[in-house]
Amino acid sequence: MLYCSVNFTKTNQINVSDRGLAFGDGVFTTGKVLNGGLEYISEHINRLQHSCSKLAITGVNWQDVEEEIITASANYALATLKVIITAGHSGRGYSRTGATGGNVIVCISEFPQHYQTWQQQGLTLGLSSFKLGLNPALAGIKHLNRLEQVLIRQELEQCNADLQEVDELVVCDLNENIVECNTANIFWLKGRVFYTPNLQLSGVAGLCRARLLSALPAVNIVSSKVSELAQADAIYLCNSLLGVVPVKQFMDKVFNVEESKKLLGKFQ
Incomplete structure (x- = not known):
């Protein structure tokens, strides 16, 4: 992995109580970074917003998401960018009651050469x-x-x-x-x-x-x-x-x- 941030802070660590880890409670999108920018960035953000709406995931600052994508992509000529949004942290059990709100993970990795x-x-x-x-x-x-x-x-x-x-x-x-x-x-x-x-x-x-x-x-x-x-x-x-x-x-x-x-x- 070339880069990773969680909630807009550079790190590859996340709390074990995250609902994405526990239940797959979240969504993601994967796109192509080309010449320092994510191709079709607006479409990717719209997709994330639609998916979060379908799953009733709230608490995401979409302007911060876009800014993090732009900043993270800037240093790469060709790479793969993945944005994961989970329903946040919560206690044991399926209920989201008390959940912290969406966690945002942005990762950049090598572009698949076989593609x-x-x-x-x-x-x-x-x-x-x-x-x-x-x-x-x-x-x-x-x-x-x-x-x-x-x-x-x-x-x-x-x-x-x-x-x-x-x-x-x-x-x-x-x-x-x-x-x-x-x-x-x-x-x-x-x-x-x-x-x-x-x-x-x-x-x-x-x-x-x-x-x-x-x-x-x-x-x-x-x-x-x-x-x-x-x-x-x-x-x-x-x-x-x-x-x-x-x-x-x-x-x-x-x-x-x-x-x-x-x-x-x-x-x-």
Whole structure:
């Protein structure tokens, strides 16, 4: 880690009674620092505000949050910035009664070097056997309870230990509908129409996904089975660090990465 602050003071220590640690009671956002500034800073702050509102987390000074992001980012040409906001400290038990109000953690770490390789060469996509639970109350929010993603990541690492050589896994929900990938949202192109999963029951509604929904002329938000991906002309993954990257292979189907880039460029 390159930098860390808690409540706008440089430190990597936090009280063990923090509700984020105890219950996953909090939210976060992760973004790309480029040339001394966080890309799409307003979108990240708006996302945090929306997520805190959904979880009724209060006591956050948003001007201080923005100033800390700006100050922390200033010394880095390329890095990863993560902002965590928890519901504060409280006593034992689920109740927030007596909680101190939001704790703000800002961390900066190295930018994932393999993302640059994926951007140039595309990535290989496999299929996770794990099924995401259905929870409309939390769907779309990037909350701190990410145990499902931890288990999916373990599966991905096991795939590579077994020499399957996949970069990411597409994940479905309990209804067998495509939701997302371990660390990214997913789009696919068939004919002249883009598709992306409906995230009303599970999954994370990423900022890069939102920008693509605005930029592309025709995107169908759908509940689709994995078989749809096998019929796609191109598949793309996206998140705030990665940007939009084409898939070069999904299961047994191989895609032309340069052609996928051209197809996307025609619509943007």
